[in-house]
Structure formats: C-alpha cells, structure tokens
Amino acid sequence: MLTFQSVILGVLLGGLYALLAAGLTLYFGVMRVVMIAHSAFLILAAYLAWYFHRETGIDPLVSLVGTVPLFFVLGVAMQRLLISRLRAATLTMMSVLLTFAIALLIEGLLGYVFSGTQRRTQLSYSGTSLDFFGARVAVVKLIAFGLAAAALLGLYVLLKASRFGLALRATIQHREAAQLAGIDTNRVAGYGFGLGLATAAIGGTALALDTTIYPSLHWHWIGPLMAIIVVGGLGSVPGAAIAAMLLGLTQSLLQLPLGTTWAQTVFYVALFATLAFRPQGFFGGRLAQRF
Amino acid sequence: MPSVSSLLRLSVVVAGAALALSFPMLAPNPYILSAGVVVASYAVLSTSWNFVGGFTGYISLGHGAYVGLGAYGTGLLIIKAGLPSFAALLLSAALVAALAVPIGIASLRVRGASFVIVSISLVLILLLIFQSWASFTGGSNGLVVPRPFPGLRRPDHHLVFFYLFCALLAVALLSWWVIDRSRFGMGLKAIREDEDKAQSLGTPTFAFKLLAFVASATFTALGGGLYALWFGDLDPVFQFSILTGAYMVLMALLGGVRHLFGPLLGALVVGSALEYFKVEYGSTQLHLVATGLLLAAVVLFMPDGVIPALSDVYNRLFRPRATSIREATAAELRSQEEVRG
Amino acid sequence: MDATQARLRIVAGTAIAALALAGCGGADDSDGSAADPITIGVSLPLTGDFSEPGKGVQRGYEAWAKIVNDKGGLLGRRVELKILDDQSNADRVVSDYEQLLGKDAVDLVFGPFSTRLVIPAARVAEEYGMLFVEPAGAAPQVFEQGFKNLFYAAPAVADDHYNHLADYITKMPASQRPKTVAYAAMDDPFAQGTAYGLKEKLEQAGIRTVVNEVYPPNTTDFGSIAAKIAASKADMVVGGTQYQDAVNLIVALQQLNYQPKLAAFSTAPTNPEFSKAIGAKTEGILAPTGYTEKAKFPSNVEFVEKYTAQFGTPPGEDEANAYTTGQVVAAAVAAAGCAEQGDCQRKLVDWLRANTVETVVGPLNWDEAGRPQSAHMIQQYVDGEIQIVLPESQKEAEFVFPKPNW
16 A cells, blocks of 8 residues: 555656656757756746745746746747857856856845745645545645646647657757758757746746745755656657656655665666666667767 | 076965965954865865866866765764774775775766766765765764864864865875876876877876876865864765865866966955855855856856966957967967967 | 966965955954943854744844843843854854854854754854853753753753653553554754654553654655655654654645644644644644743743733744743853853853753753753643643643544
8 A cells, every 4th residue: 555655656756857857858959958957947936936826825836827938938048148158169068067057046046035944835725635546645746747747748749749849859869960951950959948948937836836945955856857867868858758757656665665865866876877887878869878 | 497487486386375374373363264274175175176177177066075975984984983083084085085986987988968967966875875874974963073183272273274274285286286297197188178089199098087086086085074174063965065066166167277276266266255255145145146156157258267368368468469489388378269269 | 378477366366365354354352341232142043944943043032132131231231142144054053153253252152043053053162162051952962072061041851852741641541542653753863852752761661663764854755754654554643843844744644644643743833833834733733842931930921021022922932942041141141240252151151050040941950061950841732722731730721632633
C-alpha cells in the first residue's frame, strides 16, 4: 500500500520534472546553453502566483494568464539581448556564467522584495484529497500534475505538428542546414528560449499550489533538472521526459527505505553513471557526444 | 643583471606585500580585522581556482566542493582522529588531492557544458551527503572545530589567522608563478587556446589538465581547512555552497585569469564589496543582486578581466603610437585582439 | 601590454581596498558616562528558516527595552537595542556579533534565536569575554561546549520539555494509552531534543516507536514522510519541529487523511499564525511551552499588560523568552552596577552564577554550564484556543483524549 502511495507521488512529481526538464532541453537544443537560471525563473513564477493569490484572493492558477506571456517575452528578450552577444567560441562556458548571474539576481531580488521567509499558498482545498484505489491523492498535487501534463502535451503538439515546430526542430538538429533551408534560426532560437521560459511559468504556478517556497529554493531544483537532461540525452525532449518520470519515481520510492535526503542523491548517481558509461545519454540526443 | 623593469616589478610586489602585512596594524577595530581575514581567504581561494580556470580555461563553478571537503576533512580529523590542528589541515588537503584524481578523471573527459554540470552537481551531492550522514559529519547541527590556539582572545585569533592566510596565499602565488614559466605551464595554456591542436602537437593534454585540476583542488582544500580552523563552526549549507564557487569564478574573471595577481585583485575588490554590503545592507539580499550584476557585466563586457580591459584603455589613451616590437606573450597579444574585436 | 603597469595598478588597487576597508569602520567610542545610553547588540533571524520565531524574539526584546526606558532606564542610562538580521545563517550570526562587539562596541549582548545559531554566537561572545544570556538555545549540545559565560533564560532544556506529557501518558490505563508512536524531527538540535526527550521516556514505558524520521531544515516536501507515518497507523505522532515544517507536515498528513489519537509538535502551535496556516483544524494538537500569559508572577502581569498595549496581542513564548533574557541581564547589571565591555562582564557572570532571578517565567537559577533548573508546561488546542492542560496544578482546561479529527 505504502509502495503504491509512493508510486502515485512519484508519478505526480515526475510530471512536473518532465515539464521543467523539457524547458531546459529547449534552451540547450536551440543555443547549446545550459540555463542555470531556469529554476530561478520557476521560483519567480511561484512567487508571482503566491503574491497574486495573497493580494487578490483569486485562485493562483489564474496568474498563469499573466505569467506565461510575460515569461515568453522575457525568454525571447534574454536570448536576443544577452545570450546572442556572447562570443561563439566560449558560448557554452560563458552562457553558464551569465545565466548563473541571472539566477543570483532573481534570488537576490526575491529575497529583497519578499524576504527570505518561507511562504505557502493557503488554499481552501490545500488539505483535501481523493481516494485512488486506496491511495490518497491530494487535489493540489493532481492539479499541478494535470497542468504539467497539459503543457507538455501542448509543447509536443507544437513541436510535431506546426511549421514553427518543424523549424525549431530543424534548428536543434543542424543549425547551418536549417539556415540554408531558409529558416531564420536567430528568430527561432529566440522563440525556443521563450517557450522554455514559459514552461518555467507553468511549472512555478503548479509548484506554488502545494509547496513552501523561499528564494534560495531554486538550487534544490536545478541539480535534479540538470541530471535529468544529461540522463535523457542533452537536447532530446522525449528523452528528458522519460528520464524525468523514471528518476522522479525512483526518488519517491527510495524515500521509503532511505529517507528524503539520501533519496535525492539518485539524481546525481544517475548523472555520474551516465557520464561515465554513456555520455550521450540514455534516451536519444545525437547532439550530446560533443558536449 | 636584472633589468630595470624587473627590479621595478619586484619592488612593487614587495611594497604590496608590506602593505598587506601591515594591515592588522592599520585596522581600526577587530571587526575590520576579521573582514580582512575573510578577504584574505577569498584571495587564497580565487588564486587556487585559477590553477585550473586560468591555465586550462575550464570554468569550474563547483570549487565550493573542495572548500567544504578541506574544511570538514580538517575538522573531522581533529575530532575523530585526534590529530593536532595543522597536521589535520595538511592531511585533509592530501586526502582531497587524492580524491580529486578520480573526480578529475571523470569530469575532465567531458568538455564544455557537461564539465560545468558535473562541477555544480558535485557541490549539490556533497551537500546532501554531509547533511544526511549526520552520525559522522554532524549533519545540519553542524560541526564545531576545536580552536588551534585555545585561550586566545578573539582579536588575537584574527591576527594569527590573517598572517596564516597571507602565508598560504604567498605559497599559492609562488606555485602559480613557477608553473606559469614552466613547460608544463606552456602546455596548459596551449590547452586553453585550442585543446585539439595542442593534443595533435603532442601535448599530453589529459595528464596536464588532471595535474592542474588536482593542484587547484589541493590549494582550495588548504584554504577551506584554514577557514575551518579560523571560523570554528561548519554547517554543510555554507561549506558546500554554490555561491562560494561562484565568488571564486567572479573574483578570478574580474581580475583576469591570465594574470598572476588577477584573482588576488578580484578577491580584494569583490571580497571588500561583500563585507561592505554585509555592514550596510545586512538585512537584505542585495549582496546577491550586486554579485549577479557584476558577474553578468564581467561576462558580457570584459570576459578577460579588469587588467586587460584597463590596460587596453590605457594603451589607447596614452600610447597611441605603440610600436609593433614589444615584449608580450602570444596570450597577451591574443587577449588584446579579443578585447578589441 | 606592459606587465609592470598591470602590477602597479594592482598595488594601487590593494591600497585603495585596504583604505576603503579601514574607512568603513569608524568605531563609535563609548566612554560610558551616565548620559550615554547602554547599547545592547542582538542578531536575530528576521528572514529565512527561523524568521517567524525570530520576529517574536525581536518583539520581546523591544517590549523589554520600552518598559525599562519608561521606568528611567538601567543604572539611570537609557537602553538602546541594535538588532541585526542573520537570515537564519550561522556564518552571518558570527559576523553580526563580530560587528556588534568589534566595530559598534556595544555594552552588552543578548542571544540570537535557534540553537544552531546560539553555539557560534556564544563563541564570539565568549572570546570577547562577554556575558551571554540567550532566549533559545535549549539543546543539550549548547551546554557541552564548555562556555563559561552562557545562561539559558527559560525554564528547562529541550530534552525535558515533554516531561509532564510523558508522565501523563505512562500513567494512563494500559488499555487506553497509545501503543505506537511516529516521530519526525528536523535535523536541528532543539527540535530533535524535544522529540527525542519524549521518545526516550515513552520507550522506557514500553510504547513502541514505529516511525522515526529526520529531515534537513530546508525540507519542503513532506509527502513521503507523511505517507510513512500514515501507513504506520501510529496512535500518536510527535513532531520535533520549528514552524513552517510543522505546518507542511500537518497539511501533508491531512492530505493523507491520517487521524492520530494524539499529536504533539514543538514550537509551531504556539505561533499566532499557526491556526490559519493549517486551515483551522487545530483541535487537540499539543505543544510544550515554558510560558503562559496567565502566570501570576508580578513581573509577568506587568509584561502582559504593557506588551498587549504596545503590540495589540498578548505575548507568546518567544516574546516571553526574549523578555526573560532582558530581565536576567538587567538584574545582573543592577547588582553589579556596571554595563560595558571588559572586566564588568566578569562581575555580571559571577553574580548570575550565584543568584536567582525573578522573571516572567518564574524564578530562574542555573547550573555551572548555564542550564536552567525548572520545567515546561504542556498546552493543547481546546475549543479553538491553546490552553495549559498539564501539569494539574497549572491547568486551564481538561486534557482532550483522543484528539478529534483534523
């Protein structure tokens, strides 16, 4: 029974990981950028949702209407104004430092504006749960998972079925060839960044429903997320999603015998094992060999 | 016979050292002295970082891991093994050096993005381990490192450690200088400029990188261990902090990774600024904002550091007709080209 | 570029940095004349993990300063608090006290909040030779560091907080009393001290431990810990908690519809925000406390009245412990007739070692290591209000057992 409960919790958590890792994969795909600030934006979105709820009393989910477009625009602006300024030769290293700086900036500003105090959204349905074949599934976790799943599905459809998705995938696979085929890869890269950041907005709102947030929380997310994208194969969205589900589930199951903290090491063990035995990742990612 | 310019150089270094050593006498109160110790420890750390960052161009954001390992190693060897403080410090650094070999082998195989991911992950995983393994490390309760000189009043304690940090800094700088002028150093710099070409020309790139990496980790561990002896209270959250690694990178980049005194200069600027922020804006997170802005500015506008950027401005303003025959290394020439380009 | 110029610049930079560093430290001299205020340095976690109780301690200190000043101050001098924020961070707490003692040259210091921060802070004070009275370092480790200037200004150390509850449970008829207990404690000396003090006593009485979880202070996801507790169907749950972790754990337990017969959490339930944070389902939750606003000690009556006038609500335990700290230091200062750094501090310490101080939590005296020698009471939410239920002699309401559903 307890195991089943953990499987449920693991799947719910894995869904959120999958969405966030998909965003991180997009940046890497279009620009070869490891976006350290991804989880800082996640926490920023969570704060915006919490603040929106506290000030207006309206359900925090409504804040998505504002944060998703805002983050999309921010993402495009970040790629066009900052990332594209870096020298191509040192892009990977310098972009890590640059996005790291942005993460610090966001953490510092959140701390300055909202203080380091832990915050939790108080919803009327915070404590309610549903019975699912004997396991208890908290309503808030279910909503968060639904949100993540819907966003991931939307992203998948966009990538697979639209012209823009085609251009984006072409850019990820071979930038020069895409340019030759008449794709404005700079613009596509900008939109790719915007989409990635929009996933952080959705993920953050989902996070705000059920978790306590504080400014430095993003460090607890970026490690697992980076591990997921390496295990999944840098640049592969489905790979990231599968790795996210598997690792989320493993983490949740390991919590029973090992406890919360030790269970988290599963991400790093998987990361080191991947780099040692199969640096290109387990679920795709032709790109990865060289990075 | 030494040339005039090298004599001048030497006298400048001596003057700088004299100024640093007289700092405790100039410090108006014990708090400033303790801030001086912190800045000196930053100088040690950023100079240590520069063994790998400066020579090979591999940017490690995870050097906080070696700070923490050095600190905890020292503390645990004193408490669990009953070693004298400074023997524990040296043994701890030796252990970290041994540990850095497999870590280096694993992480130097991969270039670029993966190297950075591994370096960050190392800090995060060590944080988890040191928090969880409470029976050995003290966990979140922290570890209290016994004072090496019990009974010393606090201002005297700071004084002693200020000089200890200065001594360690001198050793680190001297080692860097020696490597810089050796064949080994030339090989490392070749890796920084173009790893593939260096390899094809017969440089044993992997062994060289590994050696630089281990030297860097060892000096970092010494810095961390000395900090543990000075500070006395270890908490995994602060010992294994990504922020420590970020400060090291920022200091080295700001000062200029290609120069012996670059990281030291960066540490003086950033370290003093951090302490100033603590005093002036103690209750806010503004020091993070300032760190973030400064790091972004350095990355975007002067990735080679202040020294080349300033000298470039100086050259343009005051030496418009510099001749083409001059004493400069290829690296310096190249860095100037990059700044201009 | 010419390397000489670069080095010149570096040295110039060094000089500037050193001067800047020296310049920002204009130490205020205090010659201790009667007109000068007595400055008291404190560092508190106003943000971060411990900010909720930290702010409570701040209110307590401020209330004490106001009440003392309204009566004409200490030794005829006004008292002034200088409070810094350590962000619940051990590195900062050290640098804060360093700054207070080394740069600002305060005359006295009060302790910070949370055991984790007390030990580093106490060492700074010890090495400056300062008296260190603290409102929140209750864990056994605090008293094992060999500090000679430390005094804990509350009735009892953490391990003894649940003593009355342990007595009560072990004296229940065997058929009724809880048979299994689940423990979850933050990896924090105080939080663990409270939970494990109770655990030891219940295990001696043959009550089984079915879950024993420890989590690091920054944990926010309590789903799996709650799942384990719920699956164990323990009769009783004990949380060695601070504030936010207790709220998160309780909400997670509610989500799993786990209904224990007894639920005890340290610290959090006495916080005024607690009830709202867990959706008002507080009935029957237990917590140890060293303080009740209804206590009849003369100084407490005054404290509650003036505190309520100043802040609009009656004081809680954190406020009271802070106020007690003020009272203890004030008593020593009045007796020794001095308040400045240096030899005076020795006199203050010696006086406290030898005497009993009347405070809002009753008369306090200390052993050699600074441990107070009294006991804690047990509170429970009864009819939506937190009330003393144990010991018998001080109770305001009947002990509710089993706990109603949450």
